[in-house]
Amino acid sequence: xTTSLSHYLEDIxxxxxxxxxxxxxxxSELETHVEDKLQELKEAGLxxxxxxxxxxxxxxxxxxxxxxxxEAHSQGSWRQALLASMPHLLFGILFVxxxxxxxxxxxxxxxxxxxxVIYGWVHGKPTWVFSWLGYSLLPVVVVGLLLPHLPKGxxxxxxxxxxxxxxxxxxxxxxxxxxxxxLFSSLMLLPTxxxxxxFLTVAPDGRFTEYTLQRVYYFAPWIGLSFLILAxxxxxxxxxxxxxLRIVLLIISGLLTLTMVAYYASGRLSxxxxxxxxxxxxxxxxxxxxxxxxxxxxxRIFKRRISYRLPTRVxx
Amino acid sequence: xxxxxxxxxxxxxxxxxxxxGQQSMYGYQIIKELEKRSQGYFKFKEGTLYPALHRLEKxxxxxxxxQLLSNSRPRRYYRITAKGHSKLAAERVHWQDFLxxxxxxx
Numbered sequence: 001x002t003t004s005l006s007h008y009l010e011d012i013x014x015x016x017x018x019x020x021x022x023x024x025x026x027x028s029e030l031e032t033h034v035e036d037k038l039q040e041l042k043e044a045g046l047x048x049x050x051x052x053x054x055x056x057x058x059x060x061x062x063x064x065x066x067x068x069x070x071e072a073h074s075q076g077s078w079r080q081a082l083l084a085s086m087p088h089l090l091f092g093i094l095f096v097x098x099x100x101x102x103x104x105x106x107x108x109x110x111x112x113x114x115x116x117v118i119y120g121w122v123h124g125k126p127t128w129v130f131s132w133l134g135y136s137l138l139p140v141v142v143v144g145l146l147l148p149h150l151p152k153g154x155x156x157x158x159x160x161x162x163x164x165x166x167x168x169x170x171x172x173x174x175x176x177x178x179x180x181x182x183l184f185s186s187l188m189l190l191p192t193x194x195x196x197x198x199f200l201t202v203a204p205d206g207r208f209t210e211y212t213l214q215r216v217y218y219f220a221p222w223i224g225l226s227f228l229i230l231a232x233x234x235x236x237x238x239x240x241x242x243x244x245l246r247i248v249l250l251i252i253s254g255l256l257t258l259t260m261v262a263y264y265a266s267g268r269l270s271x272x273x274x275x276x277x278x279x280x281x282x283x284x285x286x287x288x289x290x291x292x293x294x295x296x297x298x299x300r301i302f303k304r305r306i307s308y309r310l311p312t313r314v315x316x
Numbered sequence: 317x318x319x320x321x322x323x324x325x326x327x328x329x330x331x332x333x334x335x336x337g338q339q340s341m342y343g344y345q346i347i348k349e350l351e352k353r354s355q356g357y358f359k360f361k362e363g364t365l366y367p368a369l370h371r372l373e374k375x376x377x378x379x380x381x382x383q384l385l386s387n388s389r390p391r392r393y394y395r396i397t398a399k400g401h402s403k404l405a406a407e408r409v410h411w412q413d414f415l416x417x418x419x420x421x422x
Contacts (some may be wrong), residue, residue: 025382029343029366029392036344036389037362059363068367072374 002052005034008062010303014296015066017181018073021124026069034059067243076127076238084128084238087113087135088191088231096224098217110138130177130184131234134191137173140166145208178291185288186250187237191230193254193281197261198223200273222264226257254281328368330407331358333396336378337404342391343369369394377403 009027016023034055041051076084090109099105117136120129144166147158177185202215233253240246258281262274335346343365350358372378377400384390396404
């Protein structure tokens, strides 16, 4: 197969954004088709170059094919929609029923999240696992919140170690998710500004006191409602086929939920904080596609360097 | 005469189901067979055949399976399912009714 056709298939692979196993099969199938077509054209008397050009013209736009295959594969079943929305549903129920302070229920929920994330990660990262993945960052956040409460000497030692490790862990998760599809990174990070918003509402000075707990009790139904909205958003996301619709859904859901947080916070969130949260939300939406672009560019340069080097190695 | 795009779009799934319903085929074979049997009238944009096949497979109307025949590359053969047969039978009736109605007007 010529370099142009290899790059064409690479373009399709780069834009597919489906499960790895399905991606391999799609590319193999297209590869076989291209080889059959090239053979036919060469047998008809065309040169390698002419056959390649004709073949590319007959195949059509790589991006269009990738988008159409993506739409054929992207829609999840209702079961997958339910699985994906489960973590938000669980937290929503915990807050709506005011069970969030029961160590038992909280432990069960966190254990379930951890087990599900590990299971999903090890079993090929299906679409539904990405909404669970964001919650795997919770222990990291909790550790960060507890560190200032350690005895002075320990916190001075632990904090400089914690931040690089936490950032490294966050970076790994985001990069791995973005490699699969940047939209899943955005999906995973969607609850972040909402959780920050509620955190600032109940603990504006960043400290947990008796008064903080009372505030959590007071706002619990609204916190639960925002998680339930997230659950509905995820379920709709899984069921939608078109990529642009998924993007619009995440943006609208994020904005609406943040607005709801600001409204029900009853003035405890200042306008500046609200605008800041909107900016955080946009930042979290923009980082994954930019990261995706950077990763793909790097991968493409690496692959092309390898393919250009090979003939030289063979000649040497 | 070049067929109208909207007519092709509307009939693509029926054509694919009909061909695959007669025998298991792989993608390249489907394109050649479609062109041959329609005497060149139906020419699929080759790349967009595969999204159509995948949509039919996701809908449960056909099933793809890799097969390696001797002296040949592994190919993904598609065969029609029971659900596909029912859908094809229904589509046949719709097309016959459509053609009958068109003939009455033309």
